[in-house]
Amino acid sequence: MTDTYAVFGDPIAHSKSPYIHRQFAEQTGQDLAYTRQQVPSAQFEQAADAFFAGGGKGLNITAPLKLDAYGYAARLTVRARRAGAVNTLARQPDGTLLGDNTDGIGMINDMHNLGWKIADQRVLILGAGGAVRGVLQPLLEQAPASVSIANRTLHKAEQLAKGFVDLGTIEPLGYESLSGRQFDLVINGTSASLSGDLPPLPDDLLAPGAACYDMMYSAEPTVFLQWAEQHGARHQADGLGMLVGQAAESFYLWRQVRPEVIPVITSLRRSLGAKR
Template sequence: MSDLFDFRRRLDNYAVMGNPVAHSKSPRIHTLFAEQTGEPVHYEAIQVDPGGFVQAVGNFDASSGKGLNITVPFKQEAWALVNERSDRAERAGAVNTIKFIDKTLFGDNTDGIGLVNDLLNNRIEIKNKQVLLMGAGGAARGVLAPLLEQQPAQLIIANRTAEKARELADSFRDLGNIEGSGYEALENKQFDLVINATAASLQGELPPLPDNLLADGATCYDMMYGAEPTPFMHWATQHGATTVLDGLGMLVEQAAESFYIWRSVRPDTKPVIEQLRREMTA
């Protein structure tokens, strides 16, 4: 036991904080990254009670922690806590990555670049394409700036509450051609790329989508993931999508971006995604 303690003392400490957090795959992902790159990283999951986030971050900092990932429900609280933010974190209004630099807490948001990198790695083009993003919550806000940087022909946000979608679109209008609407406004529109940023899949539900939504050769992407295809992925397959992807790749890609922010080393994500997929379906 003392040998293990001495070994861990020689490692740099990182963690993910959230509630709940026991299900998080982040410790497994970053352990695989550390093994692959040879970086001296120890990574754990820390459950934080409501109201205890600021204290938990302070305790981690005091124990010589080097960096944190932040998940639900603390991303907005992390945004408010940090001293400095990246441009993408500023736009997202949420922080999922903290790097401790002396007395400074630097906050970033790697969700959007994780999504974009996974799409590009799967040879899904975004530039000049018609893109639909379903949902107008934090998950959607976090990916908008990186998606718009890829210069789609148009990006439409659809949400059950249309006004929320329009307000979100207005706040990103300076970055590209973006509109917000309710689902009923999607009739007679077709999209090359449809991304589900709602939590509907977690409840086994599906947003109300018209049958003719998909253009020829369309890609459908669900930011949720699991051992089995989500309801949206089933819908996509039944309605003729050429490519159907879940969010496991996004999870690994956003983790790789965090790892790079902390360590200045970029891990190879492909074998990690393949390993997680094997473990999920075993």
């Protein structure tokens, strides 16, 4: 019998998850069907109940439903609790639903695939929203030399930093405090660059050999990655690999099989009409 999976979101038509998971299934010889469903937040519980009552094995969850999924799960992984959000629901052998968050490990694995170093690096994260919260635990586990969060509202960065003090020190900063500082790895966790907006970053922010990562992705380089190139970043990448990486982690949680991500990233990049 074919196992069924889906992604819930609103909107959802743009989602590449069905394509990604079909590629993973073909690669690994897994018998599964994967669809997408547009689900408004007010209907999340009803839609999830119906999906699992119909024999569904697992769900991916995208915006704006990750908090709904967090409340829906019977059990949560440590990284889901840290993230305060769930992007993966997995039916367990006893019938209960486990909630996980695979976004952060997806980003870390992508950086490893790119050959980037994280340990002992001075890391700066731009933004203090949910996307950033979701990656902090896996990032801190890589033992960077330091982690700083810069945000337009300093208080929001301070609150976020407080939630991770037991894992490591995070320095909250306002953008005006970046002057005179240099970083080895800068991660854009805002969605602003997709709309052509960029935080006020000093020209000398990047240390020699620095890498810049945008958690968003698009066919053309984001405004942040354009800035990175203009300011001497040695390495640049957008979040397409993170998208595929978080999906691979979900797939492993569901199937206990780890798919190859590089061929899928390459295929998606080609379909976007741009090179990595």
